[in-house]
Amino acid sequence: MAESPRRRQLLDAALHVIADQGLRGLTHRAVDRQAGLPEGSCSAYLRTRSALQQALTDHVAATLVADVDALAEQVRDAPPSDQGVEAALDLFLRWLGQRELLVARLELTMLATRDPDLAARLAEHRARLVELVDEIMGSLGKEHSRERAEALVASYDGILITALLKPPGERRVFLTRSLELLSSALAGSDEG
Template identity: 40%
Template sequence: MSTADRRALIVDAAIDLIAAQGLRALTHRALDAALELPAGSASYYFRSRRALLAGIVERIAARSRADFLAGGFDTPDLRDRAALARAIARWLDRLLAERRHHLIVRHALILELRADPELRARLAHGLFSAEGARDLFAALDFADPDAAAADFLAVLEGAVFDRFAGARADLPAGTPQNVDELAALLIRFLA
């Protein structure tokens, strides 16, 4: 197994460990045990806790960028706001269904990394594209596309948090009901 593959394996295990047991459970020793690696293996690849957290941040940010670029919520006619809201809702639902652990860990780390502005900023601004949102609202002829984009991203963040940790956390992702509810929320904003 290559060094890059081993590092990715350790980071993925760290994400799963945090999502299941919380940040306090994250230790090099716990990762070695979870992956059945010889003692000291995780610390060989990630010398410090910050290096490990940086690896997690990079993994989540890279996956978020790739998912956003492949989002598939372009509609041929931006005048059809309902279709646009539904496409974005499907993308959010897929995010909730496929990357729940990433979302949990991302929010835990945003709080944990308050004293590390570099890593915190990468997480806080990495799930959605501010530029993509601004371009969307400019194309929709909003008077202030920057403000609309910032507000829209706040709505998306809130909707995602609500569905993995908030009042609606028990609603199953990957269902038509979840997509319908998300689309209804988004159309109210886009209208």
């Protein structure tokens, strides 16, 4: 479902609220203030706190899946090479520049451990990520399977969290080395 411009504005504001105040700070009023909108705007679109959290979960997950989908398209259209690490590095550096997106994802993931509805939403999006990573590995001529792709997605999560905690000047080197190690350890060898 396409988001209206106002709803997207509210969800983008909610990302900033979570990044700055955590989930405890995620209220309709805080989102309205962050968005620069009159009080009551957020609750007109998302009536309850649960609706706000669910919509934000879908927004964050859809954004990440769309980025990985674009990466899969880029790899699929490129001549075979070892560009997978470089493409992933570019994507991860872009995500690290969007701190709010990653922090919100972490906060919502932790909340999903106690909220079955959010867990189901995240599981659906994660399954698509695993599918895309498996597709990318196949496009690059790497040995691949759902299990390998799932392990890569989980490993990428850990790498991103660790990179987020590093000083910005150290992130590129850390990511490059980590992605190279992961590529050789889990992605398998070239099939050809």
